[in-house]
Amino acid sequence: MRLFLKGRLRHVMSERESALLDSLVERVERVPDGTCILERGVVARQSTMLIDGFISRVINDSGNRNIVGLQVPGDFVDLHAFALKRLDHDIVTVGPSLVAYVPHAKLAEIVAQEPHLTRLLWFSTLLDAAIHREWIVKLEQLRAGERLAHIVAELWHRLNFVGLADPHGFNMPLLQTHLANACGTTAVHINRVIKSLRQKELLELNRGRVTIPDRAALEAYAHFRPDYLYGEGSLFLDFETDSTNP
Amino acid sequence: MRLFLKGRLRHVMSERESALLDSLVERVERVPDGTCILERGVVARQSTMLIDGFISRVINDSGNRNIVGLQVPGDFVDLHAFALKRLDHDIVTVGPSLVAYVPHAKLAEIVAQEPHLTRLLWFSTLLDAAIHREWIVKLEQLRAGERLAHIVAELWHRLNFVGLADPHGFNMPLLQTHLANACGTTAVHINRVIKSLRQKELLELNRGRVTIPDRAALEAYAHFRPDYLYGEGSLFLDFETDSTNP
DNA sequence: CGTTCCCTTGAGTAGTTTCAATACTTGTGG
DNA sequence: CCACAAGTATTGAAACTACTCAAGGGAACG
Known part of the structure; x- marks a missing residue:
């Protein structure tokens, strides 16, 4: 689990805790x-850590497949299921992926005996909630082109945390259909939008590869501010200074 | 905190735990x-329980005020801040409200000593995340009228959990502006939409009161399915049958 | 009794969907 | 190796949904 919370709160995890996390993996x-x-x-009896590939959170409703979240390597994808037990959505791979399973029985031991680590796990589920909120803002406020740019900008930052982005893009298995489902538009329209972003030289998208000629320009266009990802920024927490840190 | 998780997992909270929660309130x-x-x-040093009134989660972006969530009495509104420390959004009252504050130092003691209660608190924050996801679906898939109907249906159910809804409606301080900000449309458009729903006899909205002539019709119109609220339904968890329950 | 905030309506414009049709890619079996 | 099928990407035109700008009406409060 070397990628878990990398770039976020990884530095406050002790070697012992890190090894403990690794020991939870069953398969x-x-x-x-x-x-x-x-x-x-x-009912879930285990949770999934994504090691390699992409995963989408999907809610099906009257034939429509809505993507309500995307996960990248290092994400403890359905840790939610430990507390919720039954999820409200499906967890679906996009492209071939590598995952690790952690039994809930072992997580229960962590909760009983490791308050600090418990709080880090809790933190990681709330990070997903913060990303959900930004998606809500994105859907409430932006037009299709800006939405797409926003998703791309977000993915770049999240992949960059775990060392999987390069300065001018990243690899991504999402099809135009997936992007449409995540932007709340149709595949036809997302296609026109991609064309327009390509012409504006903000984005190039083909064969599993996203190219970003000018990331600052893309982020400005998308009204993207990375704070909500809780990397180094205005919301970043130096856990050591937190007096209630167990 | 008698309303906390009422209708959801309240029944798995022991009398002792319930009293313990009450004892956390400082002010x-x-x-x-x-x-x-x-x-x-x-940086938050306490979290807020909403006792009476409404609260909105707000993200301001380039002059626009986006409502990304609504809270009703019984909600442990910014419990998130215990793990996140700095929130990504503002917590703003809608209408005069009554709130109770719980210091994070006391919550840290709970996390260290009460694994079962900790898991209930964790559950309640993930319930908010599940609601966020449904809002994403709503914004991706529905048109303005259906979105508004969806919010009203959701609020009815959540207020009903805590005994604040009646069969034909509920009291609500949200203005048309708030509803527009929560539906991702303009105040002008939400006004037309309200008019249309009124003509369809699905909804009546005035002076802090929402009237729902036929709830089943409203919910059908909104494509609303209440499962994601984790009340009694397909996602409901009988905690006693959970073998990993600490 | 006027000010302020909130609600309502109209007309023109921009963004998005729908339906329909055409290309491009990739993998498979002959 | 080619032919074909299936899935994915692209384009056009018409209809619909929502936005903007602008102006007027109503209720509440001092």
């Missing part, structure tokens, strides 16, 4: 594209 | 309409 598995790892409403 | 305060209780980026 590592390679899963093909489009696999539903955990289905809405099914 | 109860009456706050006027539009008060910012906790501001984005400010």
